[in-house]
Amino acid sequence: MTGFGYLRPGSVQEAVEAYAAHPGARYLAGGTNLVDLLKLGVERPALLIDIGRLPLDGVEELPDGSLRVGATVRNSDLAADPRVRERWPALSQALLAGASAQLRNAATTGGNLLQRTRCPYFQDLGKPCNKREPGSGCGAREGVHRDHAVLGHSELCIATNPSDMAVALAALDAQVELYGTDGARRLPVADFHRLPGEHPERDTWIRPGELITGVLLPAATAGVPSAYRKARDRASYAFALASVAVVLRVADGVVDQVGVAFGGLAHRPWRARHTELALLGAPATPAAFEGAVDLELAHAEPLRDNAYKVFLAHNLALDVLNRLAPAPAPA
Amino acid sequence: MSSASRPGHHSEVTLRVNGKPHTLRVDHRRVLLDLLREDLDLTGSKKGCDHGQCGACTVLVDGRRLNSCLLLAVTLDGSEVTTVEGLGGDGDEPHPLQRAFLDRDAFQCGYCTPGQLCSAVGMLAEAAAGHLSHVTDPAAPAEGPVPLDRREIRERMSANLCRCGAYPRIVEAIEDVI
Ligand SMILES: Cc1cc2nc3c(=O)[nH]c(=O)nc-3n(C[C@H](O)[C@H](O)[C@H](O)COP(=O)(O)OP(=O)(O)OC[C@H]3O[C@@H](n4cnc5c(N)ncnc54)[C@H](O)[C@@H]3O)c2cc1C
Ligand code: SF4
Ligand code: FES
Numbered sequence: 001m002t003g004f005g006y007l008r009p010g011s012v013q014e015a016v017e018a019y020a021a022h023p024g025a026r027y028l029a030g031g032t033n034l035v036d037l038l039k040l041g042v043e044r045p046a047l048l049i050d051i052g053r054l055p056l057d058g059v060e061e062l063p064d065g066s067l068r069v070g071a072t073v074r075n076s077d078l079a080a081d082p083r084v085r086e087r088w089p090a091l092s093q094a095l096l097a098g099a100s101a102q103l104r105n106a107a108t109t110g111g112n113l114l115q116r117t118r119c120p121y122f123q124d125l126g127k128p129c130n131k132r133e134p135g136s137g138c139g140a141r142e143g144v145h146r147d148h149a150v151l152g153h154s155e156l157c158i159a160t161n162p163s164d165m166a167v168a169l170a171a172l173d174a175q176v177e178l179y180g181t182d183g184a185r186r187l188p189v190a191d192f193h194r195l196p197g198e199h200p201e202r203d204t205w206i207r208p209g210e211l212i213t214g215v216l217l218p219a220a221t222a223g224v225p226s227a228y229r230k231a232r233d234r235a236s237y238a239f240a241l242a243s244v245a246v247v248l249r250v251a252d253g254v255v256d257q258v259g260v261a262f263g264g265l266a267h268r269p270w271r272a273r274h275t276e277l278a279l280l281g282a283p284a285t286p287a288a289f290e291g292a293v294d295l296e297l298a299h300a301e302p303l304r305d306n307a308y309k310v311f312l313a314h315n316l317a318l319d320v321l322n323r324l325a326p327a328p329a330p331a
Numbered sequence: 332m333s334s335a336s337r338p339g340h341h342s343e344v345t346l347r348v349n350g351k352p353h354t355l356r357v358d359h360r361r362v363l364l365d366l367l368r369e370d371l372d373l374t375g376s377k378k379g380c381d382h383g384q385c386g387a388c389t390v391l392v393d394g395r396r397l398n399s400c401l402l403l404a405v406t407l408d409g410s411e412v413t414t415v416e417g418l419g420g421d422g423d424e425p426h427p428l429q430r431a432f433l434d435r436d437a438f439q440c441g442y443c444t445p446g447q448l449c450s451a452v453g454m455l456a457e458a459a460a461g462h463l464s465h466v467t468d469p470a471a472p473a474e475g476p477v478p479l480d481r482r483e484i485r486e487r488m489s490a491n492l493c494r495c496g497a498y499p500r501i502v503e504a505i506e507d508v509i
């Protein structure tokens with residue numbers, strides 16, 4: 001690890017100004033990803049700007065029925081929040097399926113959204129990796145890639161986004177709030193992460209120096225049945241091989257609201273728009289669910305060793321859709 | 332960037348460890364685990380992986396269990412840290428959980444034990460505060476403590492690896508103090 005300076009700004013404004021004065025600095029939140037990457041030498045900033053004590057740790061109900069979650073709310077506190085458990089249960093479930101109790105006690109909303117890929121080549125300075133060092137090649141494409149992407153990957157990078165939380169937020173139509181020296185803006189979480197394309201070094205659409213100030217859970221998905229399911233190599237404490245978040249409302253046997261997002265399959269939480277379009281207005285039956293899920297997964301382009309993910313994702317999605325759909329009324 | 336505008340690589344921090352205040356000048360790279368072991372000679376907390384993967388370094392910071400290998404000491408100014416050395420408080424009596432680990436023989440080499448103990452203390456507080464886990468029925472009431480059965484204990488302790496495989500007795504020892 002190389003040495004670095006340390007600043008603890010007193011406000012959001014001071015934080016973004018500190019970055020503007022020291023481009024290439026890094027914001028430090030819970031540190032569970034950044035400190036790891038500092039130790040590995042993947043990150044070598046000259047300065048850390050500690051945002052862990054900024055007043056961004058509140059969860060607040062807004063008059064329109066949405067919930068604003070501050071960027072430094074700890075993952076454990078968010079998962080336990082009764083409003084989240086009751087109205088956006090997929091989010092609580094996704095958080096609890098991720099990492100460990102110790103890590104969730106440190107990890108923050110903003111840091112979770114910006115955690116880097118767990119691709120082992122990315123974490124190993126001795127290996128080629130276009131994400132860590134553009135132009136050096138991708139070690140995983142012909143190497144060990146059982147955990148890698150089956151959707152939306154590029155010639156240059158086949159990494160997946162490791163966050164469970166982001167998958168639930170994408171399905172729930174959450175928005176991420178950003179603040180920079182140019183002002184504030186919002187992006188849907190489903191569009192916040194990029195596909196790797198020609199620039200795998202850029203994980204998201206955040207601009208240099210922009211700070212995540214919070215996440216907005218919309219009223220439109222509040223109270224709508226939702227759930228998260230994750231498949232992993234161990235029963236606990238492992239990243240997703242594949243996962244799914246589903247938001248589903250059925251009225252009179254017909255789907256009238258649906259959000260589906262996959263995790264572990266792509267460089268970003270994969271919002272299954274083809275599935276959603278096919279289901280909206282369709283009968284909520286197992287056959288309709290299966291057809292709609294297959295429409296999405298038909299776009300998969302598995303690599304040599306990860307075709308299993310397509311079947312896994314298929315089965316996970318059907319399980320959750322069928323579980324959330326109310327039993328048909330007796331004839 | 333002129334050197335005058337560049338913040339230095341060291342800072343002073345004050346933190347309380349097991350009730351005693353300490354003021355130290357730390358390299359910003361110092362993690363809490365190394366500060367405890369090397370600067371304060373509190374070698375109870377162990378380094379297994381140094382990357383948040385094994386739980387051997389688990390301590391309590393302001394009452395919450397955290398991986399001390401991933402916490403930069405400079406961020407902890409003003410915090411209250413409890414390590415395995417401080418679990419029993421001021422007296423000579425061990426914490427009831429330490430006693431239960433002895434009674435149940437819940438270890439072999441003992442390397443993971445300080446982390447298991449601190450983690451379990453944090454875990455009991457989380458369940459008492461109503462924090463659910465991945466295996467809790469999501470339909471459980473939103474308020475009140477979560478009852479801990481073996482499945483709950485295993486899930487909640489899953490980030491404390493034991494290479495000797497003392498898991499069954501660790502779970503029993505924790506059950507003894509519930
Ligand atoms: C062993 C292990 C297992 C794990 N398992 C899982 C798992 O199963 N599922 C899962 O989802 N995650 C898992 N994680 C990852 C964990 O969830 C993340 O490390 C954590 O969420 C990151 O949050 P943080 O606050 O600690 O971020 P930090 O490490 O502080 O920051 C991460 C990045 O985000 C930037 N950043 C942080 N906050 C902001 C902000 N507000 N604005 C702008 N930039 C910001 C930082 O500069 C840094 O680049 C695991 C981690 C470990 C070590
Ligand atoms: S998959 Fe992406 S992150 Fe992994 S080695 Fe290839 S370029 Fe790097
Ligand atoms: S040494 Fe900290 S988790 Fe392994």
Ligand code: FES
Binds near residue numbers: 439494495496497
């Ligand atoms: S007792 Fe040896 S590692 Fe747990």
